Amino acid sequence: MNFSLSKSLEILEGTPCVLIAMLQNLSPEWTSNNEGGQTWSVYDIIGHLIHGERTDWIPRAEIILSEKPNKKFEPFDRLVQFEESKGMSLRQLLDEFKRLRKKNLEYLQSKKLTDINLQEKGIHPAFGEVTLSQLLSTWLYMTLIIFPKSHV
Amino acid sequence: MNFSLSKSLEILEGTPCVLIAMLQNLSPEWTSNNEGGQTWSVYDIIGHLIHGERTDWIPRAEIILSEKPNKKFEPFDRLVQFEESKGMSLRQLLDEFKRLRKKNLEYLQSKKLTDINLQEKGIHPAFGEVTLSQLLSTWLYMTLIIFPKSHV
Numbered sequence: 508m509n510f511s512l513s514k515s516l517e518i519l520e521g522t523p524c525v526l527i528a529m530l531q532n533l534s535p536e537w538t539s540n541n542e543g544g545q546t547w548s549v550y551d552i553i554g555h556l557i558h559g560e561r562t563d564w565i566p567r568a569e570i571i572l573s574e575k576p577n578k579k580f581e582p583f584d585r586l587v588q589f590e591e592s593k594g595m596s597l598r599q600l601l602d603e604f605k606r607l608r609k610k611n612l613e614y615l616q617s618k619k620l621t622d623i624n625l626q627e628k629g630i631h632p633a634f635g636e637v638t639l640s641q642l643l644s645t646w647l648y649m650t651l652i653i654f655p656k657s658h659v
Numbered sequence: 660m661n662f663s664l665s666k667s668l669e670i671l672e673g674t675p676c677v678l679i680a681m682l683q684n685l686s687p688e689w690t691s692n693n694e695g696g697q698t699w700s701v702y703d704i705i706g707h708l709i710h711g712e713r714t715d716w717i718p719r720a721e722i723i724l725s726e727k728p729n730k731k732f733e734p735f736d737r738l739v740q741f742e743e744s745k746g747m748s749l750r751q752l753l754d755e756f757k758r759l760r761k762k763n764l765e766y767l768q769s770k771k772l773t774d775i776n777l778q779e780k781g782i783h784p785a786f787g788e789v790t791l792s793q794l795l796s797t798w799l800y801m802t803l804i805i806f807p808k809s810h811v
């Protein structure tokens with residue numbers, strides 16, 4: 508399936524409610540423990556998703572769509588949630604994720620993006636030139652990995 | 660984490676509502692298409708889950724817990740959903756999965772399983788002797804693969 512903004516929004520919009528349905532009644536043994544070593548717990552992952560909403564997808568889309576000559580993205584800190592989530596319950600994190608995702612999707616829809624916009628580019632600190640379409644596809648991919656896979 | 664029946668039930672009970680939250684508002688492009696080749700669509704996977712509720716987990720637990728001398732499980736047909744789901748909408752499949760899962764968990768809870776019960780054995784057609792604890796862990800594993808993973 509090729510990238511479709513409207514189809515992507517269906518998934519991105521639903522994600523917070525899916526995560527809440529999945530996690531709200533679980534014991535901390537499920538959500539606070541990681542799988543050993545450097546792996547992340549569910550709690551860590553929700554903090555990571557929040558940081559993505561704050562600093563990754565939409566701030567980078569704004570850079571791509573801006574008139575600025577410098578279209579370089581800020582590097583993304585993959586470990587900052589270990590500090591940022593401190594003192595917050597899992598439910599607080601889920602609610603914050605839901606609030607931010609909603610705000611970000613409202614922004615995206617307000618831009619009424621054209622096919623030409625989707626081909627505009629920014630500079631990723633590791634990968635170089637990336638289009639808005641690639642950025643939004645990656646946002647979607649990071650959500651799709653929670654879906655049932657055909658290797659059931 | 661070692662196998663815990665009560666912790667496992669938390670996940671198994673919530674799964675139908677998680678899948679409904681995940682899938683109820685999606686376009687058929689997301690749920691009817693597979694990922695190419697012999698992979699399964701989401702629709703196929705829900706049919707597979709239904710067949711598991713009908714013929715795998717609880718029927719096998721019943722064999723293990725029975726007084727029968729022959730504790731061999733019936734082989735499980737991994738492809739039968741391509742016939743069984745015919746004519747049903749995704750929503751009908753989800754509702755059927757929810758109904759069956761609820762019934763199966765009610766049965767399991769009614770058995771008031773002891774640690775000794777969990778060590779009782781049946782004969783898997785491919786793997787040989789398996790304990791009830793191993794059977795229920797596998798049921799749980801097949802559900803856990805939809806959870807967020809630490810490779811986000």
